[in-house]
Amino acid sequence: MLDKTCVHIYSQGGLHFAVDGNSAAVHVLDELALELVELIQGSAGITTREDLAAFLQGHPRYQEVGSEVLELIDQGLLFSPDLTEVPPRPASVVKALCLNVAHDCNLRCGYCFASTGNFQGERELMPWDVAKAAVDFLLEASGHRRQVEIDFFGGEPLLNWGVVERTVEYAQAQAARRGKTFRFTITTNGLGLTPAIAEYINEHMYNVVLSLDGRKEVNDLMRATPSGRGSVYELVVPKYQRLLEGRGGKSYYVRGTFTAHNLDFADDVAHLADLGFGEISMEPVVTSEDQPWALREEHLPRIYAEYERLAELYLKRRRAGRPFNFFHFNVELLKGPCLYKRLTGCGAGYEYLAVTPTGELYPCHQFVGLKDFLLGDVWRGITNQELPLKFKDAHVLNSPVCKSCWAKYFCSGGCKKSNREYAGDFLGVDEFSCKLAKKRLECSFYIQAHF
Amino acid sequence: MKKHIKTLSSTALQSTLVDGGCGECQTSCQSACKTSCTVGNQACER
Numbered sequence: 001m002l003d004k005t006c007v008h009i010y011s012q013g014g015l016h017f018a019v020d021g022n023s024a025a026v027h028v029l030d031e032l033a034l035e036l037v038e039l040i041q042g043s044a045g046i047t048t049r050e051d052l053a054a055f056l057q058g059h060p061r062y063q064e065v066g067s068e069v070l071e072l073i074d075q076g077l078l079f080s081p082d083l084t085e086v087p088p089r090p091a092s093v094v095k096a097l098c099l100n101v102a103h104d105c106n107l108r109c110g111y112c113f114a115s116t117g118n119f120q121g122e123r124e125l126m127p128w129d130v131a132k133a134a135v136d137f138l139l140e141a142s143g144h145r146r147q148v149e150i151d152f153f154g155g156e157p158l159l160n161w162g163v164v165e166r167t168v169e170y171a172q173a174q175a176a177r178r179g180k181t182f183r184f185t186i187t188t189n190g191l192g193l194t195p196a197i198a199e200y201i202n203e204h205m206y207n208v209v210l211s212l213d214g215r216k217e218v219n220d221l222m223r224a225t226p227s228g229r230g231s232v233y234e235l236v237v238p239k240y241q242r243l244l245e246g247r248g249g250k251s252y253y254v255r256g257t258f259t260a261h262n263l264d265f266a267d268d269v270a271h272l273a274d275l276g277f278g279e280i281s282m283e284p285v286v287t288s289e290d291q292p293w294a295l296r297e298e299h300l301p302r303i304y305a306e307y308e309r310l311a312e313l314y315l316k317r318r319r320a321g322r323p324f325n326f327f328h329f330n331v332e333l334l335k336g337p338c339l340y341k342r343l344t345g346c347g348a349g350y351e352y353l354a355v356t357p358t359g360e361l362y363p364c365h366q367f368v369g370l371k372d373f374l375l376g377d378v379w380r381g382i383t384n385q386e387l388p389l390k391f392k393d394a395h396v397l398n399s400p401v402c403k404s405c406w407a408k409y410f411c412s413g414g415c416k417k418s419n420r421e422y423a424g425d426f427l428g429v430d431e432f433s434c435k436l437a438k439k440r441l442e443c444s445f446y447i448q449a450h451f
Numbered sequence: 452m453k454k455h456i457k458t459l460s461s462t463a464l465q466s467t468l469v470d471g472g473c474g475e476c477q478t479s480c481q482s483a484c485k486t487s488c489t490v491g492n493q494a495c496e497r
Contacts (some may be wrong), residue, residue, distance in 0.1 A: 022465075024460060027459070028457040028458075030456070032455055065455040076463040098480075328492075331492055333459050333461070334460065338470075340474075342491070346490075347478055347480075348480070411491065445459065449459065
């Protein structure tokens with residue numbers, strides 16, 4: 001049987017595409033191929049390879065392109081069947097921690113999902129003994145896994161810089177004794193960056209995420225100091241530029257958030273690129289629908305058009321020898337993650353956990369403070385044994401919506417926190433985020449078709 | 452080389468069931484987003 005449910009056909013910028021969701025294969029079609037693939041998709045009489053072969057016999061116009069389609073079917077790259085059962089997956093280990101070293105922040109950003117840093121709780125910093133116990137927990141819980149990860153997050157992690165440095169040094173020493181390697185990431189608003197801290201980050205952090213929303217007026221509208229005085233943009237841009245001068249090619253992202261106030265966010269991406277930031281991420285705001293800056297269904301046509309504009313800008317700059325990288329347009333089609341990884345997704349709740357300043361363990365940074373999702377703590381480990389299994393089982397093949405979606409193995413079902421919030425269940429989907437993710441995928445395939 | 456169809460990807464995903472699953476790749480949410488799950492952008496580290 002030809003599985004037509006997961007084949008997505010679309011056109012962009014004069015190019016035509018067929019995405020085979022079950023195999024994660026992407027094809028660029030000429031006009032005739034588009035015609036035939038659409039015909040197969042819509043034909044009740046063509047349900048098997050044999051039906052198609054018979055159809056082609058009677059339609060010489062399609063014979064040449066038809067043989068190409070048959071070849072793709074035989075290779076399992078078009079109208080391919082999905083897995084009939086979930087493959088037995090390797091045992092999971094905790095391999096990454098998001099260390100909320102500061103539940104406090106020196107900014108008061110209007111859209112902050114962490115309630116301006118405190119995650120609806122006390123404003124507090126993580127003491128060293130908690131950070132140390134978190135490292136010990138991760139080294140133990142990661143079992144055979146060689147590479148382990150810690151992301152210093154908050155709030156604003158630079159508010160607790162002493163603990164960050166001490167954690168890095170302790171973790172590296174302990175990892176060396178066990179034959180493991182740490183990858184550290186730090187996500188910062190940049191306010192507390194000094195030359196010495198920047199140098200330390202460049203030396204020790206595998207990745208650094210620097211928050212900035214784009215143009216000065218856009219950034220400063222949502223990202224503000226507690227007093228509301230001064231321009232955060234003016235304070236942090238020079239610091240970021242200095243840090244990146246010493247980055248030496250290591251990974252970084254300048255990461256912005258777009259809201260209903262800047263639906264022309266491609267201009268913000270362009271602005272960031274003009275500032276010399278070549279690695280850019282621009283995320284849709286996560287907030288409650290009643291906020292004036294919330295993205296809503298009515299904004300979708302404008303956002304879709306903006307992603308297309310951004311894709312054209314991406315190509316134009318690349319052709320002009322001034323390329324930038326946009327995080328959400330990166331899709332690895334040749335050497336992408338294995339199926340196991342795509343069924344794992346973010347790994348929240350069983351491979352990836354968040355640690356609060358008091359040492360509590362949550363499924364990820366988005367769940368911090370939600371007591372129903374408390375997993376345990378860094379001293380006793382995971383004591384709630386049921387929750388990790390629920391997270392592990394909440395993969396795309398168990399989701400009625402995702403199972404028949406062409407994008408399932410690219411997005412892996414999206415953010416579990418959003419899905420639960422909007423659909424009431426891990427196995428439901430946050431439809432709005434889903435639509436944006438699909439649009440970004442379409443744009444990324446469109447970009448790749450040019451190379 | 453096909454005349455009408457250009458395939459951007461390489462092999463079918465199902466083939467990775469044979470030798471995938473080492474788990475050494477980066478946790479996806481650590482990279483840049485922290486708000487959306489992005490997996491398809493990662494390269495296999497094997």
